[in-house]
Amino acid sequence: MTNENTALNTKINSGRLNSHEDLNALRQQIIDKHDPTKLEVLVCHGTGCIANGSMEVSETFKKICETSGIDVKIKPNIKTTGCQGFCSRGPLVLINPQGIFYQRVKPKDVEEIIQKTIINNEPVERLLYKDPKTGEPIKTENEIPFYNLQERIVLHNIGKIDPTDINDKIAAGGYQALAKALTTMTPKDVVTEITKSGLRGRGGAGFPTGRKWQGALKAVDKKGGPVYVVVNGDEGDPGAFMDCAIMEGDPHAVLEGLILGAYALGSNNGYLYIRAEYPLAVKHLEMAMAQARELGLLGENILNSGFSFDARINRGAGAFVCGESTALFTSIEGKAGTPRPKYVRSVEEGLWGRPTVLNNVETWANVPLIIDKGADWYSKLGVLNNTGTKVFCLVGKVNNVGLVEVPMGTPLSKIVEDIGGGVPNGKPFKAVQTGGPSGGCIPYKLKDLAVDFDSLTKAGAMMGSGAMIVMDDRDCVVDVALYFLRFLEEESCGKCIPCRLGLSRMKEILDTFSHGKGSEKDIDDLISLAKAIQDGALCALGTSAPNPCLTTIKFFKEEYLAHINEQRCPAGVCKDLITYSIDPDACTGCGSCARHCPQNCISGEKKKVHVIDTQNCIRCGICMDTCKFDAVQVN
Amino acid sequence: MNSQVEVIDEILECYPEKPEYLIFLLQDIQSAYGYISPESMQAVSDYAGVPITQVYSVATFYQSFRLEPKGEHELRVCLGTACYLKGGQRIVEELERKLNIKAGETTEDMIYTLDTVNCVGACALSPVMMVDDKYETNLTAGKVNKILKNIETE
Amino acid sequence: MIKFNINDIEVEVEPGCTVLEAARQYGIEIPTLCYHEAVAPSGACRLCMVELKDGDWSKLVASCIYPAAEGINVYTETERVQNVRNWIFQMLLAQCPASVEIKTLAKKYGVTSSRFSIENPDEECMVCGLCTRACEEIVGLSAISMVDRGVYKKVGAPFMQPTDVCVACGCCVTICPTGAMRSYIDSVRSVRSVTLTPLAL
Known part of the structure; x- marks a missing residue:
């Protein structure tokens, strides 16, 4: 990503900042340089939009603006941003200050946008989002239901700021929370504020963050320093990319949260463990850290407060299990990421055997918000014991695929149907898988379920990191359960027997069902084995692995029985049971x-009707894929 | 071009001689060569001061490490949940048939390496595959064939 | 000293002692395979699971690594414990059908058959890693380690080639709980030609 504001930046005096006043002065300087009437073109460079060709779009904007001789006065500022969220409509382009939202923009559309919108202030109607119900075009972002039904606080800056430019972040209020804490709060005040906010870990289990920090402080009291702070950016859930979007789109939010945590805990060293498949997140965080260091917001004597802290990035090397805390520590130490066999909490004995606070990306990104606006403000969001918001990745058989942030406790149906626009074929959804491979399937009949840590756990599912995969009537629950087991079998570290052998054996039993074999006794065996794995496995990967299988049996037993008793796959997925x-x-x-x-x-x-020889057919489904007339049917 | 030994020495010198940098070293060697040879593992073992058994153990534990040279083009089909539900498995099978290899393998002529990945974060465009560093989205069997043909005529 | 209960019997042990060590001191049997007092416990085989109870609350833990704590109530033969044990034995019987040691221990706990299919009738190794820990901690050589992960995990020397780091001391053979190392060691050690060098005068 290139930095459009480079020319501007050089004029800004951005030496080392030595106080909150310095930071404010710099902020004012940046804001003053910015002409609020000047047009801004924001091109989404989230992974989804890049995959859809948004880099060509931003390049075309730059090229045409350079060469077409537009009046300097109206020449727009072209900014590339992190994920704007509405991934299924990408590439996305936002024109500010009007807030005009263009979807599915191709390089060939750029010329027209410049002519009409930039020069003549008229919308390009065919690129506007159309209300699916009325077909009426909607002009601005905040009129689109997908956006205006959300409450974007963590995602607030993502898609609005250039993540590669610290000045853009500072103008948006970045590092204000850090400056406030360093100048007006004691470390203990910070811990108290986080505790009061009710923030719970966004990585899955929902452990209260404040309590975790207090636990670490107690351990430091007992055995002394050093203490480490670590970002868990090993987002491994297939179908989840919210942490990726936060790291890519607002890296300073994560970094500021981490520095605040370090200050609260008296830590001088931090680590950011980032999944191997997220090279752009690594790049943006590296840039963010370098820029923060230059301004004296990271490193020695931050803002001249006497507090020093620095951090380093560890790239993951491809292991889902490293999202588990002790496996992550083992991996940072340079070893194979197998979980540690210890009944000691990592706040007491974590990285290098020292007290360690490990929080997930989204959790850290919440910290500056709480410090800046206060625990009282934060705890008013969401519901009792489940405060704040949660970012979800809404994917699968849903119209509006993308990043969704809503207050905790929002009903499932609001997320999937109102924000997500429901299932493409207009039917009700069949189930929603939350929490990825460790979570569970929630059936349509529980559509009013409040989505928060406790309600989901009660339903047998799990918040997980926030993947929300919508399934329709063409998705087979036996097949989905098999999919997750295959995934976890591949990703099991192989250390303990229940996980290494047990998941394969669960898969073996499920596989007989997908072939139309097996008996009801096998279902009972499967449940019994699943419970043994929940009870017996060494780490959270193993103990939560049976969840998708158990919840699908709980809510969709009749579908299992159709496979076993009638050799029928109602969804038309299991190859041996369909033609x-x-x-x-x-x-x-x-x-x-x-x-x-x-x-x-x-x-x-x-030009005549074709026929499939079902004897030789291997049911690969390619004919169905290639048929443009929907003539291939599954029986 | 520098010899492999020189390049490996250059990589080693970027990091302190400590066991905790083992994974960093292997990652950098892999991005320089596309794979990690037994010789480079030995070099890393000597430099970082860890037994070769641990280097081998780490190199075989993590999915992103490759112990054999890979093909000229790397095809990585996403099998994240969204891609799976939308037919990602069919894409893998089609490629396996077309290239006559299994996922994880490299064709004999060293042109293609076929792999699956867990999620590339482009769920809105599923099924997705990465051809080297380029995303190919909304895949169908027909599209896969076109992609292979395009690579061949390059 | 720490006082707590195992199966409602009061036991008293030194601080730092694990639940398994305490149980063994008092002659309470808990089955184990991957545990050996000579090396640090790793909690891999999960046969030593026991249930902790406190009123309505209960939780299963691996006794080989769970530290004895004042006042806890440990049960070694609850339904949940037996369920875990039963499935582990069934899986091991199918995984390592050639291991006499596993058969004997499973039989002692009433498991003589398995519902699972056998893939390799000659397999003895359960991949618990006790051999690699012994080679590292007792012998200090680390000639072998765990290779690969998940279902593919196995014990091996680097590059799965015989290694001359191995001095054929036999420690791994002695400590192996399933008998697998008896034959496997031949694929680990390389036969070295021994040349006698005269003593320097």
Whole structure:
């Protein structure tokens, strides 16, 4: 990502900051330089939009603005931002100050946007988001239900600021909380404020953050320093990218939270453990740290307060289990990431055997908000014992795929149906998988369930890090349970027997179901084995691994029984229990399916109805994929 | 171009001689060569002061480490939940048939390495695959064939 | 001294003692495979699970690593404990069908058959890693280590080649709880040609 504001930055005097006043002065300087009437083009560079070609879009904007000889006065500022959230509509472009929201922008649309919107202040109607119900175009971002039904506090800056430019963050109020804490609060005040806010760990289990910090302080009292603070950025849940979006889109929020935590706990060293598959997050955090160091916001004697703290990034190397605290520590120490066999909390004995506070990315990003606006403000968000907001990744069979932030306790249906726009085929959703491989399936009948730590746990699911995967009637619960078991079997570290052997054996039993074999006794065995794994496994990966399987049995037993007793997969997924056929009324005889069939088992004359030879068919589903007329059916 | 030994020495010198840098060293060597050879593992073992058994143990534990050279093009099909539900597995199977290798393997002519990954964070565009550093989105069997043809005619 | 209860019997042990050590001092049997007093416990086999109870609250812990604590109530034969044990034995019987040691211990706890299919009838190794810990902690050589992960995890020398780091001391063979190392050690040690060098005068 290139920095559009470079020219501007050089004019800003940004030497080392030695006080809160210095920070405020710098902030004012940046704000003064900014002309509020000047147009700003914000191009989303979140992973989803980049995959959709948003880099070409921002390049085209820059190129045309450079060459087309637009009047300097109206020449827009072009900014690339982190994930703006509405991923299924990408590439996204936001034009400020009007807040015009353009979706699915291609490089060829740029010229028109510049001509119409930038020069003549008119919207390009065909690129606006259209209300799915009325078909009416909606002009601005905050009129779109996907956005205006959310409460974006952690995501507030993401998609608005340039994550590679610390000045942009400072203008938005970055490091104000840190300056406030260093000048007006004692470390103990910070811990008290976090405790009072009711913040709970966003990584999955929901342990109260304040209590964790107090635990670490007690351990330091007992055995002395040093104490470490660590960011868990090893977001491994498949289908979850909220931590990725935060690290990529607002890296300073994570960093400021970490420095505040360090100050509260008296730590001088921190670590950020970031998943291997997130190279952009690593890059942005590295840049953020370098820029913060330059301004004296990280490193020796921060803001001349006498407090020193620095941190280092550890890139993960591809192991889901390293999201588990003790495995993560082992990995930072340079070893294979197997969990430690110890019944000692990591606040007492964590990294290098020292008291350690490990919090997830989103948790750290909440810390500056709480310090800045106060625990009272924060605890008014959400519901009792589940304060604040939670960021979810809404994916799967849902119209509006993207990043969603809502107060804790929001009903599931509001998230999936109102914000998410429901399932594409208009039917009710079948189930929502929360918490990834460690979580559970929540059926449609629980759609009014409040989404918070305690309600989800009660339902047998889990908040997890915040993945929310929507399933419709074409998704088979046996297949989904198998998918998660296969995933965890691959990701098990292999140390303890219940996890290493048990997950394979659970998979073996489930696999017989997907072939239409097995008996009801096998379901009982499966439940009994699952309980043994929950009770017996060494770490949280193993003890939570049976959750998807157990919740699907609990809520969808009839679907299991259909596989076992009737050799039928109601969703039409399990290969051994389905056949494909071609609907003669819909088939146009285009021959596309026959050309792509790897078995050459589809025949028919050109422009005449084709037929599948079910004997030789391997049910790969490619014919269904390639048919443009929806003529291939599953029976 | 420098010899492998020189480059490895350069990588080693970037880090303090401490066991905690083992994973950093292996990562940098892998990004320089695409894989980690037994010789470089020995060099890392000597430098960081950890037994070669631990280096080997670490190198085989983490998924991102490759112990054999990879093909010219790396195809990584996402099997995150969203991609799986939208047919990511079918894409893997189609590639396995087309390239005549299994996921995790490299074609004999060393042109393709086929891998699966857990989630690349582009769930809105599922199913997704990464061809080297480029995202290919909303995949179908037909699209996969076109992608392979494009690579061949490059 | 720390006082607590195992199966409602009061026991008293030195601080730092684990629940398993306490139970063994008092002759209360808890099955183990990956535990050996000569090396640090690793909690891998999970056969030593016991249940802690306090009113309505209860939790299963691995007794080989759980530190004895004042006033806790430990139970070694509850339904949940037996369920874990039963499934572990069934899985081990299918995984390591050739191991006499596993068969004998499973039988002692009433498990003589397994519902699971056998993949390799000659397999003896349960991949508990006791051998690698012994090689590291007792012998100090680290000739072997755990290789790979998950279901593919195994014991091996670097690059799965025989290594001359191994001095064939046999410590791993002696300590192996399943008998697997008896034959496996031959794939670990490399046969070295021994040349006698005369003593320097």
